[in-house]
Amino acid sequence: xxxxxxxxxHLKAWVDGEEVILDADKYIVNRSKREKKNWRRNFxxxxxxxxxxxxxxxxxxxxxxxxxxxxxxxxxxxxxxNPANPADNEVMERYLESGIEETGATNFVAGMILDYRAxxxxxxxxxxxxxxxxxxxxxxxxxxxxxxxxEQENREDDFFDENEKRPILQIGGKLLAPLIILYGxxxxxxxxxxxxxxxxxxxxxxxxxxxxxxxxxxxxxxTFFTFRTFTLICVGGLLTYCACKSYSFFxxxxxxxxxxxxxxxxxxxxxxxxxxxxICVGLIVACTMYGxxxxxxxxxx
Amino acid sequence: xxxxxxIILLVFLIVCALAVSFTKNxxxxxxxxxxxSSIMAVIWLLLxxxxxxxxxxxxxxxxxxxLFFLTLKKVHYLKGTREG
Numbered sequence: 001x002x003x004x005x006x007x008x009x010h011l012k013a014w015v016d017g018e019e020v021i022l023d024a025d026k027y028i029v030n031r032s033k034r035e036k037k038n039w040r041r042n043f044x045x046x047x048x049x050x051x052x053x054x055x056x057x058x059x060x061x062x063x064x065x066x067x068x069x070x071x072x073x074x075x076x077x078x079x080x081x082n083p084a085n086p087a088d089n090e091v092m093e094r095y096l097e098s099g100i101e102e103t104g105a106t107n108f109v110a111g112m113i114l115d116y117r118a119x120x121x122x123x124x125x126x127x128x129x130x131x132x133x134x135x136x137x138x139x140x141x142x143x144x145x146x147x148x149x150x151e152q153e154n155r156e157d158d159f160f161d162e163n164e165k166r167p168i169l170q171i172g173g174k175l176l177a178p179l180i181i182l183y184g185x186x187x188x189x190x191x192x193x194x195x196x197x198x199x200x201x202x203x204x205x206x207x208x209x210x211x212x213x214x215x216x217x218x219x220x221x222x223t224f225f226t227f228r229t230f231t232l233i234c235v236g237g238l239l240t241y242c243a244c245k246s247y248s249f250f251x252x253x254x255x256x257x258x259x260x261x262x263x264x265x266x267x268x269x270x271x272x273x274x275x276x277x278x279i280c281v282g283l284i285v286a287c288t289m290y291g292x293x294x295x296x297x298x299x300x301x
Numbered sequence: 302x303x304x305x306x307x308i309i310l311l312v313f314l315i316v317c318a319l320a321v322s323f324t325k326n327x328x329x330x331x332x333x334x335x336x337x338s339s340i341m342a343v344i345w346l347l348l349x350x351x352x353x354x355x356x357x358x359x360x361x362x363x364x365x366x367x368l369f370f371l372t373l374k375k376v377h378y379l380k381g382t383r384e385g
Contacts, residue, residue: 109352187355195352203359210367289364296371 104262104271105192113197114274114281118245121277124199125241125284129234132288132295141299154298158219166215173215180208188282192271198281205282206289213290218298225290227301233287237280244273244280307347314340327378331369338362 078085095112103111113121141150181204188201213221262272269275294301317337324330338361345354373379 107352195350196355197352200352200355200359203356203364207359207363210364292364292368293371296368296375 100265103274104265105274106265107192107194107197109195110192110197110274110278111271114192114277115272118248118273118277121198121281122241122245125238125281128284128288129238132234132291135292135295139295139299146299157298158217162217162219169215173211177208177212177215180211181205184208184282184286188278189268189275191278191282192274193268198278199285201278202282202285203289205286206293209286209290210293213293218294218300221294222301225301230287230291230301233283237284237287241277241280244277248273303347307344310340310344310347314344327373331366331373334369335362335366338365 078087095108095116099108099111100106103115105111105115184201184204184207186201187196187204188198191197191201209221209225262270264270291301314337317333317340320333321330321337324333338357341361342354342358345351345357370379
């Protein structure tokens with residue numbers, strides 16, 4: 001019984017009655033332990049680094065494959081600007097013919113994304129909100145993921161923010177930030193009249209806020225923009241958007257019943273819900289952009 | 302005239318895109334990517350979609366690169382910053 005037998009031979013011997021485990025306790029103590037297969041040990045860094053040629057070949061092959069697929073798809077696309085393209089159908093004609101009448105917006109893009117397809121834009125705003133919430137979950141500092149060393153580094157950074165002289169950045173920020181934010185507000189408020197709208201204006205405002213925060217430090221930003229205002233503006237904007245568009249969809253998306261006044265196309269107070277929706281989207285995007293910056297630098301808004 | 306400018310811009314676009322992927326220094330890659338976004342904004346303007354141009358200039362050249370720089374600072378890649 002000393003020599004090793006395969007499982008099948010053991011089984012055969014047991015069936016034939018030649019082999020019986022007489023001393024079970026002794027057998028259990030003495031039997032050799034099964035070796036666990038350690039996958040992690042097999043995939044060591046040396047093993048991975050040893051296969052450089054394979055990886056090079058695979059990366060080039062996969063890139064060439066994808067480039068080929070994309071180029072073949074691009075080859076099959078209809079010609080740019082051809083009037084017989086499938087995109088030039090009755091939908092576009094309808095938008096161009098009765099767009100001003102139905103939405104009241106002279107900017108057709110705004111009329112499309114905030115009136116005909118407002119639900120898509122709501123989804124996009126929600127995606128931004130979810131993204132910034134994920135960053136808050138990962139990077140916001142609280143007692144559990146925050147060490148004393150980081151606390152000290154943060155205090156040093158605050159000290160530099162207050163006492164260091166950075167004249168070019170500070171004077172530039174002082175002069176440029178109000179102008180940038182003003183331009184962003186203009187782009188948002190004229191979203192239904194001229195190119196632009198909530199997303200572009202919001203990012204411009206966010207860039208202005210980032211410039212101001214990088215020039216004067218986050219302590220100064222916190223005098224008027226705290227985490228509380230951030231959440232209030234984001235959630236308030238989303239809820240206002242949701243309420244406006246719910247009303248619109250509830251009445252059959254035709255604004256039946258109490259009709260929202262369209263105003264005269266071309267005036268600033270016109271186009272029904274498009275102006276308030278633009279303001280909502282712009283506020284959400286501006287808060288999101290500044291929120292990303294603040295969470296990436298200090299882990300706090 | 303306009304097509305000539307467009308061809309020059311498109312060549313710059315391709316050169317920038319290749320340069321981003323071939324530079325070893327991540328800092329330079331981010332700056333070249335900013336240039337790529339600016340060129341893309343001009344191309345959007347020439348293709349008669351100014352709202353996309355505004356967004357591309359603000360997001361691609363502005364906020365995006367700031368976020369990239371912050372990430373590089375977070376992983377202690379930039380020289381001159383703490384533990385850089």
